[in-house]
Structures are given as structure tokens and as C-alpha cells.
Amino acid sequence: MNPLLALRPWETPEVTSWGRLPMNAVDRRSGALPLDGDWRFQLLSTPDAPVGGAWSSSYVPGVWTMQGTDDLPQYTNVRMPFPEFPPHSPPANPTGVYEREVDVPADWAGRRIVLQVGAAESVLLVQVDGRPVGISKDSHLAAEFELTGLVRAGARATVRLTVVKWSDASHIEDQDQWWHGGITRSVLLYATDPLHLADVTVRAGYGGDLRVDCRVRDAGGALPEGWYLTGELDGQPLAQDAEFDRANVDDERVSDFLGEARLLATVAEVRTWNAETPELYDLTVRLHRADGTVADTSRHRVGFRDVEIVGRDLLVNGERVFIRGVNRHDFHPLTGRTVSYDDLRADLVLLKRFGFNAIRTSHYPGDPALYDLADELGFYVVDEADIESHDHAHEIADDPRYLNAFVDRVSRMVLRDKNHPSVIIWSLGNESDYGANHDAAAGWVRRHDPTRPIQYEGAAKLDWAATDDASDIACPMYAPIEDCVAHALSGEQTRPLIQCEYSHAMGNSNGTLADHWAAIEATPGLQGGFIWEFWDHGILQRVSDGRPVGRGGAGLYDNGVAAPGYRWAYGGDFGETIHDGAFIADGVVFPDRTPKPAMYEHREIAAPVRIEAYRHEGIVLTNHQHFRGFDWLTAVWELSLADGRTLTAPAELPELCPGETAAVPLPFALPEDGGEAWLTLRVTTAQDLPWAPRGTEVCVPQVRLRGPATVQVAPVDRRVEVDGEGLLVHPLLAVAPTLSLWRAPTDNDELGGMAGHWRSWGLDALVRKVVSVREDSGRVSVEAEYAGTTGVVRHRQVLTPVEGGVRVDEEAELPEAFDDVARVGTVFETVAGLDLLEWFGQGPWESYPDRSAGAPVGHHSVPVDELFTPYLRPQESGGRHGVRRFTLSAPDATGLSVALDTPRQVSVTRYRAEDLAAADHHDELVPRPGCVVHLDAAHRGLGTASCGPDTSPSYLVAPGIHRWSWTLRVL
Numbered sequence: 002m003n004p005l006l007a008l009r010p011w012e013t014p015e016v017t018s019w020g021r022l023p024m025n026a027v028d029r030r031s032g033a034l035p036l037d038g039d040w041r042f043q044l045l046s047t048p049d050a051p052v053g054g055a056w057s058s059s060y061v062p063g064v065w066t067m068q069g070t071d072d073l074p075q076y077t078n079v080r081m082p083f084p085e086f087p088p089h090s091p092p093a094n095p096t097g098v099y100e101r102e103v104d105v106p107a108d109w110a111g112r113r114i115v116l117q118v119g120a121a122e123s124v125l126l127v128q129v130d131g132r133p134v135g136i137s138k139d140s141h142l143a144a145e146f147e148l149t150g151l152v153r154a155g156a157r158a159t160v161r162l163t164v165v166k167w168s169d170a171s172h173i174e175d176q177d178q179w180w181h182g183g184i185t186r187s188v189l190l191y192a193t194d195p196l197h198l199a200d201v202t203v204r205a206g207y208g209g210d211l212r213v214d215c216r217v218r219d220a221g222g223a224l225p226e227g228w229y230l231t232g233e234l235d236g237q238p239l240a241q242d243a244e245f246d247r248a249n250v251d252d253e254r255v256s257d258f259l260g261e262a263r264l265l266a267t268v269a270e271v272r273t274w275n276a277e278t279p280e281l282y283d284l285t286v287r288l289h290r291a292d293g294t295v296a297d298t299s300r301h302r303v304g305f306r307d308v309e310i311v312g313r314d315l316l317v318n319g320e321r322v323f324i325r326g327v328n329r330h331d332f333h334p335l336t337g338r339t340v341s342y343d344d345l346r347a348d349l350v351l352l353k354r355f356g357f358n359a360i361r362t363s364h365y366p367g368d369p370a371l372y373d374l375a376d377e378l379g380f381y382v383v384d385e386a387d388i389e390s391h392d393h394a395h396e397i398a399d400d401p402r403y404l405n406a407f408v409d410r411v412s413r414m415v416l417r418d419k420n421h422p423s424v425i426i427w428s429l430g431n432e433s434d435y436g437a438n439h440d441a442a443a444g445w446v447r448r449h450d451p452t453r454p455i456q457y458e459g460a461a462k463l464d465w466a467a468t469d470d471a472s473d474i475a476c477p478m479y480a481p482i483e484d485c486v487a488h489a490l491s492g493e494q495t496r497p498l499i500q501c502e503y504s505h506a507m508g509n510s511n512g513t514l515a516d517h518w519a520a521i522e523a524t525p526g527l528q529g530g531f532i533w534e535f536w537d538h539g540i541l542q543r544v545s546d547g548r549p550v551g552r553g554g555a556g557l558y559d560n561g562v563a564a565p566g567y568r569w570a571y572g573g574d575f576g577e578t579i580h581d582g583a584f585i586a587d588g589v590v591f592p593d594r595t596p597k598p599a600m601y602e603h604r605e606i607a608a609p610v611r612i613e614a615y616r617h618e619g620i621v622l623t624n625h626q627h628f629r630g631f632d633w634l635t636a637v638w639e640l641s642l643a644d645g646r647t648l649t650a651p652a653e654l655p656e657l658c659p660g661e662t663a664a665v666p667l668p669f670a671l672p673e674d675g676g677e678a679w680l681t682l683r684v685t686t687a688q689d690l691p692w693a694p695r696g697t698e699v700c701v702p703q704v705r706l707r708g709p710a711t712v713q714v715a716p717v718d719r720r721v722e723v724d725g726e727g728l729l730v731h732p733l734l735a736v737a738p739t740l741s742l743w744r745a746p747t748d749n750d751e752l753g754g755m756a757g758h759w760r761s762w763g764l765d766a767l768v769r770k771v772v773s774v775r776e777d778s779g780r781v782s783v784e785a786e787y788a789g790t791t792g793v794v795r796h797r798q799v800l801t802p803v804e805g806g807v808r809v810d811e812e813a814e815l816p817e818a819f820d821d822v823a824r825v826g827t828v829f830e831t832v833a834g835l836d837l838l839e840w841f842g843q844g845p846w847e848s849y850p851d852r853s854a855g856a857p858v859g860h861h862s863v864p865v866d867e868l869f870t871p872y873l874r875p876q877e878s879g880g881r882h883g884v885r886r887f888t889l890s891a892p893d894a895t896g897l898s899v900a901l902d903t904p905r906q907v908s909v910t911r912y913r914a915e916d917l918a919a920a921d922h923h924d925e926l927v928p929r930p931g932c933v934v935h936l937d938a939a940h941r942g943l944g945t946a947s948c949g950p951d952t953s954p955s956y957l958v959a960p961g962i963h964r965w966s967w968t969l970r971v972l
């Protein structure tokens with residue numbers, strides 16, 4: 002029996018570790034012996050079940066829940082997946098036993114040997130050759146164990162890692178994500194000299210001052226005489242801090258088993274670090290023996306920057322920076338919680354390209370490589386400790402049995418990540434109420450690292466204006482814009498207001514993002530926030546057997562869509578009865594990292610270059626960055642005219658400091674004819690950057706130079722054909738135009754309660770009854786009633802023959818009872834074969850009334866099959882805002898055109914609203930051969946009501962009379 006089991010450490014919150022080395026910031030990854038790969042593996046049903054069954058194999062790092070075992074992923078948000086109260090775990094408790102042989106290099110003789118396990122969830126027990134070595138908890142930080150004396154250089158040792166899935170720690174790892182079990186980050190073995198660097202703390206300020214504090218130990222206990230340190234920054238030697246040494250001696254702080262020394266430098270004309278220009282220096286620290294030989298070396302990338310709070314502003318290098326953040330979880334559709342360096346890099350590169358400058362590591366520390374990449378690519382990081390006790394938050398926040406775990410998790414994160422310039426704020430965790438355990442952890446941080454603010458939503462939410470809680474920042478989640486503005490204007494604000502979560506990205510969402518930012522930019526005291534969240538956590542699943550595909554699944558998805566026979570699984574799809582459904586699919590990217598249209602909205606909101614029209618004489622450009630000019634950008638002017646022309650001209654970006662504006666002359670003489678005119682500045686990267694090749698689009702700011710001309714279409718002498726029900730008969734229409742008030746509910750519509758109203762009002766199945774059909778010199782006027790269950794809509798359609806087609810004038814009168822509908826508009830279906838949509842309006846990507854700031858007006862062309870956005874749970878999708886006219890055509894250029902009276906919301910898809918509403922997953926949808934076309938007089942905003950505020954009142958569809966008209970022609 003494994004002696005480590007005797008204490009039942011999985012039900013003992015006081016035990017956070019045993020035999021584990023202190024956390025530190027010395028990077029041991031280079032020169033280590035990697036132990037990743039296939040390990041022998043057994044899955045036990047409980048931690049104390051005997052090991053002795055057949056071994057299979059499991060890939061490390063990886064979760065067994067995605068590697069062919071019967072213990073499958075389970076998704077819950079707040080509630081725990083088992084009923085036991087903290088600190089207890091359920092009797093059925095899958096426990097993975099991993100084992101492998103390790104050949105300890107012969108040249109490690111005489112060295113100190115350390116095993117590092119990158120992360121294991123949720124309790125790790127370590128044995129070597131059957132002997133107990135240690136225990137660790139915290140599923141998202143590494144654990145190190147000294148094996149010196151247990152293994153021999155040149156010999157083979159057997160390492161066994163036992164991982165218990167459910168524990169006392171699960172109750173404080175109750176984050177809103179999939180539950181998994183396994184070893185999620187790399188395992189390695191490394192060796193040092195007995196005399197070694199125990200820790201290195203780097204402080205590098207905006208003024209160019211560098212201070213490096215080192216701790217030195219010797220495996221033998223007492224330090225040898227005469228050790229000393231040297232260091233270099235970009236090849237320049239650092240100085241010893243003699244005063245520090247003297248003070249240590251004078252104060253009798255010098256110990257014979259803990260050495261401390263400090264190196265100093267002042268860098269003249271320092272290149273400072275910020276998220277826009279992430280300048281880094283290379284630091285090397287060397288520990289020498291008395292004879293001058295090097296015992297240990299540690300390398301760091303150093304960024305010189307300051308973070309401080311002054312009044313209610315968070316300043317980076319003295320600047321009140323906007324925080325354009327996102328919440329990022331560790332996620333991969335094939336490997337669950339294990340992410341490679343390439344995955345991390347791809348995440349951050351994508352975020353950079355879409356204007357994000359900040360990451361909250363929701364809700365636990367990321368892989369060490371995440372912070373290296375954030376330093377290098379330029380992100381502000383809120384580093385969050387692995388504490389979320391959501392289901393039992395109140396009980397745990399003050400429970401002294403968990404006190405050690407809180408301080409342990411927060412302090413180990415700080416010890417590991419303190420040298421990263423990207424980390425600007427420490428977070429005590431998420432959704433864990435507020436108690437003494439938080440104050441204890443905050444106290445530890447304030448003493449250990451006074452250079453960074455702390456935030457904790459659970460504390461600050463009690464009173465945004467408090468000054469004596471564990472949070473230096475008011476960091477609410479999903480606060481309405483009005484509340485934030487009101488607080489900033491109240492005169493009561495005491496600290497920066499940066500939302501830790503806002504704009505919930507579930508399904509077709511992120512409505513009013515631009516309104517949020519208009520308020521943030523206009524209101525001193527507001528500085529931004531972190532969108533919830535980056536990923537849709539859909540796991541790639543084989544439909545035939547309901548299993549996760551796992552590591553071999555690359556290539557089984559493309560462009561956000563799983564290949565036939567596969568789908569993106571969400572809660573409930575693995576047969577689990579306790580789950581929270583599609584709430585796990587709430588990111589701005591699909592499970593394969595394909596950006597959702599909301600990303601383009603964000604990109605434009607974050608645009609470094611803004612333009613405004615100055616009368617008809619010129620354009621005013623603004624540098625909307627904090628630290629740099631425009632030299633990394635290049636641009637082209639584009640003039641889109643309603644008559645179909647698009648003119649281009651090279652643009653000269655003026656030299657502007659951050660915040661400065663300059664006027665430039667209009668790049669085009671506006672043609673007299675041509676109608677409505679829009680001027681766009683297409684801005685791209687001027688050179689290759691670490692996150693984007695040259696020519697990558699950065700933003701497309703736009704101004705309107707001229708409004709539309711009114712066009713009168715004269716009636717012609719012809720008859721419009723209608724059937725006995727007064728429905729238009731047309732050779733290109735498979736289903737005649739009727740009134741539509743409904744859309745396939747979005748996740749926001751469902752969870753916000755609107756979809757329930759719509760169903761109870763009967764809007765999803767209106768019954769049309771024709772009241773009268775009158776014909777007057779070729780023009781047909783049709784009165785109809787559309788009955789729901791609680792109200793009737795009167796509708797009139799006047800069909801007038803015009804040159805080449807028919808003009809349709811419509812009017813609908815909604816009763817007061819229908820005071821919040823999805824849309825008021827027309828729906829019709831075309832014959833098959835019209836597969837290309839070309840339009841003049843906003844695009845090219847999907848946009849909606851409250852999410853249209855990132856879709857410039859222009860001439861766009863997209864195949865019908867590519868218009869649709871495959872949100873994981875099918876819903877309203879594929880809309881385009883501000884459409885003036887469009888054509889739907891076959892390859893031989895035949896087809897139809899529609900001209901709208903004024904810019905309208907239009908969608909063209911292969912699905913009726915009821916097709917979408919009836920499906921739970923994308924693979925269930927059967928495309929119709931023709932196109933389903935919606936033209937809306939009014940379309941409800943998207944909002945974010947699945948978690949947070951609904952759309953603003955101005956984006957609602959009011960009852961009463963709506964009028965719209967459109968002209969249908971054959972091409």
C-alpha cells in the first residue's frame with residue numbers, strides 16, 4: 002500500500018504539500034531531462050484501491066478523460082459534480098497511476114537532482130522506487146521534489162505519480178470549465194550543483210534602475226565559504242550591492258544556510274517595456290564558488306516598467322492605459338487542459354491581431370510559457386491564483402482549514418511569476434466570496450511584492466468605493482455601463498474601475514461592446530475590462546460512439562466546423578446528468594481558434610488610428626495609442642461609392658505622438674455623381690512583427706462623406722402576380738415574402754428570458770390569415786393578419802410593378818403586448834442555385850444593430866455557404882447590418898437583386914429560423930437548397946443577457962407601426 006495514502010491527503014485541506022520544494026523563479030527548463038511521453042497507466046476507482054490490474058498507457062502531459070478511459074469529461078459551472086460538502090470527496094474517485102523508468106544520466110553524479118511535475122489535478126502523490134517522496138496540490142502550478150539520495154546517477158529509477166481526481170482541493174478548483182483528471186503540464190528531471198540559486202527576484206523600473214535579489218542554498222545545508230554572484234544585462238556587467246551585504250552582516254542577518262546577495266545596475270536611456278513596445282533585456286545571473294568557477298546560472302528576460310495606482314487611475318509607466326482584455330482558460334479541443342507552446346503562442350498572436358492588450362489568467366495561473374510570451378509579444382497580465390470555491394464559497398472563505406491553501410496558492414503564484422514585466426496585477430482568485438483567508442493571502446502579497454496592485458472581485462463588489470478591503474481595484478463583473486459611468490461620476494470613486502469580466506461572448510453575442518467603449522473612453526475613472534472569454538470550450542467528439550477524439554484529431558475540423566461524423570461537444574454530450582450545457586461555449590473564438598465576428602468588432606474598437614471627417618474639407622486623424630507613433634503601420638484610402646465603384650489612393654500617416662491629432666486633406670475629389678460615399682482607411686502592419694506578417698490588417702476606420710440620394714422608382718404598366726392567398730408569385734422565389742417577427746433564439750435570448758416570451762406569445766408559429774387582396778391598375782394591395790397566441794399583427798403589403806421587377810411596400814402594426822420582439826421584417830426563400838451574395842452595406846463579416854462598429858460599409862461579396870456563423874448551439878446567425886442593396890446570383894450571373902429603402906439588417910442562409918431552433922448541434926442541420934432571406938425593418942440587438950446586461954433600450958424593437966419597402970428585380 003502506498004504510505005502516502007495513510008493521511009487521506011485528498012480529504013485534508015490543511016495538507017497542501019509534503020516534501021515539496023519552495024516555489025521559485027529560477028527557470029530550470031533548459032538542460033533538463035524531459036519525461037514527457039507515454040507512461041504506464043492504470044485508472045483506479047478510488048485512491049486506496051490496490052494497484053495491480055493491467056497497465057495501459059497514457060500520454061504525459063495529458064488528461065486521462067480525453068485518452069480513452071471510461072472516465073469522461075464533465076462540465077459544470079457553479080455546482081460541484083458531487084454532493085459531498087467540503088472537505089470531502091465522493092467515494093467513487095478516479096485515481097490515475099502513472100509509472101515509468103527514468104535513466105538518471107551518469108554525469109549527474111554528485112549533483113542535486115530534482116523532479117518537476119508541471120501540473121496535476123487535483124492531488125499528486127510521488128513515489129520513487131516504491132519510496133514515498135511527496136505530495137502536492139494546486140492543479141495549475143508545478144511541484145518540485147528533491148530526489149538526491151533517492152536515485153543514483155547512471156542508474157535506473159522507477160517514478161510513480163498517483164493523481165487523485167476529487168479532493169478537498171476540488172472545492173476550491175470549482176471553476177466554470179470541464180472537469181478532467183491527469184497530468185496537464187510537462188514532467189522533467191533536472192540537476193544542479195549542490196550549491197545553487199534558490200530564487201532570483203528581478204525589479205526593473207521605468208527609470209532604468211535594475212535590482213536583482215538572489216537567494217543561495219547548498220544541498221548539504223551549510224553554505225561553503227566564499228561564494229559570490231555576478232550578473233550581466235545585455236552583456237553589461239552588474240554591480241554588487243555592497244551596502245546590502247554590509248547591512249546583512251551588521252544586522253546579523255547572514256546565515257550559514259541561506260545566502261542573500263543583490264546586484265544592481267542603472268541603464269541609461271533605457272528602452273522601457275509596455276504592451277505596445279515590449280522591449281526586453283537579457284539578464285544572466287551566475288553563482289560562483291570561491292575559486293571563481295560557476296556553480297549555477299539563471300537567465301531572465303527583463304522589462305523595465307512601473308505599475309502604480311494614482312488616485313483612481315492605474316498607470317503603466319505613468320500613463321493611464323486602457324485595458325483591452327480577455328479572460329483566457331487553458332483549453333484545447335483535442336487535449337482538454339494541456340496546451341503546447343505553439344498553442345499558447347497562437348492564442349496570443351491572435352489576440353494581438355484583434356487589438357487585445359491584456360489577459361486575465363482566468364481562473365488559475367497559466368503555463369510558465371504564457372508569461373514568457375506575454376512579455377515578448379506585449380500583454381498586461383492579471384495573474385490569477387487557482388482559487389474558486391463557487392459552490393461553497395461562503396463556507397470556505399473563512400474556514401481556517403483552508404487558510405493554508407489560500408496563502409499557498411497565492412504566494413506560490415507570486416513567487417513563480419514575480420519577474421515578468423507583463424504581470425501588472427495579482428488576483429486572489431475568482432468567485433469565492435470574501436473572507437479572512439483572502440485577507441491572509443493579500444497580506445502575504447503586500448509584504449512580498451509591494452510593486453504590484455492586487456485585485457479581487459469578491460472583495461471589491463461589496464462596495465466599489467471601499468478603501469480597506471483586499472482589492473486595490475474595483476473589478477466588477479458584468480456591470481451595466483450606466484452603473485460604471487454613474488460610479489465614476491459620483492465623486493465617490495476611490496480606485497480604478499476595470500471590469501474583470503464583461504461582454505459575455507456566448508454564441509452570437511457581444512452586443513453593445515462599442516457602447517461600453519464609448520463610455521469608457523469618455524469617462525475618467527473607467528479604464529476597460531476583460532471580455533468573457535477567449536475560448537468556446539467545445540471538445541471534438543466522435544458522434545458514433547460519443548467519445549472525445551483526443552490527440553489524433555488534428556485535421557478533423559476547419560474554420561470553426563467539425564468534419565462530418567464529428568461535433569463540438571458541450572455539457573451533457575458525454576452522457577453526464579449533472580452539467581450546464583452550452584454555457585461552456587462562451588468565447589470569442591471557436592474551439593479551433595477560428596475568430597468569431599465579435600473579434601472584428603473588438604479590433605475596430607481598439608483601433609490605433611481613428612478618423613473623423615472635418616466638414617467637407619479634410620480628415621482628422623488621431624493616434625489612439627499610449628506609447629508609440631504610426632511608424633509600424635501603413636495605410637491605403639478607399640472610397641466606396643453607392644454606384645458600385647471603389648477607388649483607392651495611397652495614404653500618408655502623419656507623425657503623431659500618442660493622443661495627438663492632425664488634419665489631412667481629403668484624399669479624393671468626391672465625384673459629383675456616385676451617390677452615397679464612404680471613406681475607409683485600411684491600416685496594415687508596415688513590417689513583419691513577432692505577431693503578424695507585414696500587411697496584416699490592423700483596423701479599418703471609416704467616415705461617411707456623403708449620404709444617399711433618394712431614388713424614385715416609377716410604376717410601370719404591368720400586373721404583379723399573386724396567388725389566392727395574396728402571396729407574390731415569382732419565378733425566382735420558392736417561398737413568397739411573408740412577415741417575420743422571430744429569430745432562432747440566441748443564447749442571450751434564451752438565458753435572458755426573451756425567447757420564452759416569444760414562444761409564449763406564439764411568435765415562432767404565427768398563423769397568417771389573408772383579410773383582403775385588392776388590385777388597382779397592376780398594383781396589388783394585400784391585407785393580412787398574423788396571429789400569435791396573445792396578440793394579432795396587422796400587416797399590409799403593397800406590390801407595385803416597376804421597371805424590371807416589383808416594389809414591395811410593407812407596414813406592420815404590432816400590438817402593445819408584443820413589446821420586445823426579435824425582428825419585424827420580411828422572409829422569403831429563393832430557388833436553388835443562387836449561391837453568391839454581393840451587397841453594398843456593412844461587412845464583410847456578420848454584424849447586428851448593437852455589434853456593427855467593426856463592419857465597414859462597402860461592396861462585399863461572399864458565397865452564401867460562408868455567410869453563416871456556426872455557433873456551437875445553432876441560433877440566429879449570419880446577419881449583415883446596414884445593407885442598402887444586394888444580389889443573389891448563379892455562376893452564369895443570373896439571379897435577383899433587392900434594393901432597400903434605407904440601410905437594413907439582412908440575412909441570407911440555408912436555414913429557416915425553425916431549423917436552427919430545432920437543432921442542438923451544428924451537425925444536425927440540413928441545409929436547404931435555396932436561400933432563406935430575411936430583410937428586417939427592425940432587428941433586436943444581441944446584448945449579453947446570457948450573463949450580464951441585455952442590449953440597450955435603443956436596440957429593442959418597439960411595438961406599434963413599422964414601415965419598410967424594397968424592390969425585387971431579376972438580374
Ligand code: IPT
Nearest residue numbers: 078176177431432478533587948
Ligand atoms: C462568472 C465566472 O467568473 C466565470 O468563470 C464564468 O462562469 C462566467 O461568469 C460566465 O460564463 S460568475 C457569474 C456568476 C457572473
